[in-house]
Amino acid sequence: MSIKHSENYCANPPGRLISEMLEDRSISEKEMAEKLGLPEYYMYDLIEGDVPLTPSIAEKLETNLGMSAAFWMRYEKRYQDKLQKVNEENRIMFLEPA
Secondary structure: OOOEEOOOOEEOOHHHHHHHHHHHOOOOHHHHHHHHOOOHHHHHHHHHOOOOOOHHHHHHHHHHHOOOHHHHHHHHHHHHHHHHHHHHHHHHHHHOOO
């Protein structure tokens, strides 16, 4: 999983939880991609946090994993907010001399 971090922040993508839930249920990423109607590469990117979790995917996750679509969208929002903080902090640290 691609957890993004800076000195003060850590951004965990929703894909981290999806991956854990799939593992607990002995479901492969490929199987879940098929259930969600997604290309396998997109499922991989979703798990890595490289593409956003959309409302339509959240609804499909609700059907297949049991957590509400609202839960998934809140998780995605928190991830994007933290990711913005991580990126900003890393940009500032990179630009400022030590």
